[in-house]
Amino acid sequence: MAELLKNFFLTLSNSRTLNAGAQKFGLKLGAQSVVAGTNIDEAIETIRHLNEQGIEATIDNLGEFVHDRAEATAAKEQILAVVEAIHVSGVQSHISIKPSQVGLDIDYDFCLENVLEIAEKAYEYGIFINLDQENYSRLHPTFSILEAVHAKYPGIVGTVIQAYFHEAMDNLEKYSDYRLRIVKGAYKEPADVAYTDKADIDANYVKLLEYSLLHAKYTSVATHDHTIIAHIKKFVKEHDISNDKFEFQMLYGFRSDMQKELAKEGYHFTTYVPFGEDWYGYFMRRLAERPQNLALVTKQVFNKKTNTLLGLAAGAFLIGRLSKR
The missing domain is CATH 3.20.20.220 (TIM Barrel)
Structure with a gap:
């Protein structure tokens, strides 16, 4: 599971489209804790x-x-x-x-x-x-x-x-x-x-x-x-x-x-x-480095009952969608 999460976030970190969309959010996806x-x-x-x-x-x-x-x-x-x-x-x-x-x-x-x-x-x-x-x-x-x-x-x-x-x-x-x-x-x-x-x-x-x-x-x-x-x-x-x-x-x-x-x-x-x-690429690599970092972000952005991986994937998807508007 840890390796899957690492690869998932490393893949996201290389997305220029998601990076552009993330800037529209400022630091609202949890990155304010580490940036x-x-x-x-x-x-x-x-x-x-x-x-x-x-x-x-x-x-x-x-x-x-x-x-x-x-x-x-x-x-x-x-x-x-x-x-x-x-x-x-x-x-x-x-x-x-x-x-x-x-x-x-x-x-x-x-x-x-x-x-x-x-x-x-x-x-x-x-x-x-x-x-x-x-x-x-x-x-x-x-x-x-x-x-x-x-x-x-x-x-x-x-x-x-x-x-x-x-x-x-x-x-x-x-x-x-x-x-x-x-x-x-x-x-x-x-x-x-x-x-x-x-x-x-x-x-x-x-x-x-x-x-x-x-x-x-x-x-x-x-x-x-x-x-x-x-x-x-x-x-x-x-x-x-x-x-x-x-x-x-x-x-x-x-x-x-x-x-x-x-x-x-x-x-x-x-x-x-x-x-x-x-901040987007940096933030995604921090999530890839330590799966424990997911909990930090989830507490600030998503309901605690939300599955961490699904929540962050949804967040990344949302960034991508909004960046195309």
Whole structure:
């Protein structure tokens, strides 16, 4: 059942039609619990509240399905505005960028120019940039952008290692001099490039974390799995790894009590804070990652007696119908 739900929501996440329809609803389909508003001011206010609890943030101006230069340029300008807002407000936050949002699927050189323009401003203000990784077809182009940005603005940029890829350890070893976020992976990938069994992914994830903690410049342990978190807490203690070498990361809206508790325990903690009108693809992948997330949405949108899967499918269908009006 879990695998069926995952495939269901991953399929929905790739629908440009549903994405367009979802924007008409704002965040009324439950996404308001995991997306920090639709504009910069709302996102900055959310981050300010997190900072008051000893939690830093990485902010993601959501955007997908970018297929022309005008859309990519508009996204770049919005991200530049986010960098400016972080600087002016003084909140403790860095930014996360998806290369596809600023033109990777259009033209590599065009995308690189956009990222470099963002990096120039971030470098001026001392704001770190994380290049989010997406699906496998974008993996190596993103690494190339990483290297190009680092060559011009050293120390300002890092990226993500996804544990479900067979080559993840090779990539981790190659980029261990960068600040790295280690994740399990949230896209549907074929078996020839990625592990598909949860147990295999989890095992590789822990293996990558341990290597990164011992060898990488800085490690972001990005997971909501309390068992893995407990293992990492024990591992860093046994190997005398300083708290300044790593942080825990979770997504905004998930396991908030644990986020606060880890911060209170003295661990560096960063919350991934997404915002924007283009929230649909992100939201669907969060539902695909953890079937438990369905309950969160169902409580806010549908009658509790409604079957969760049917309710969400109906919601997705409704979005699609309304988007055609």
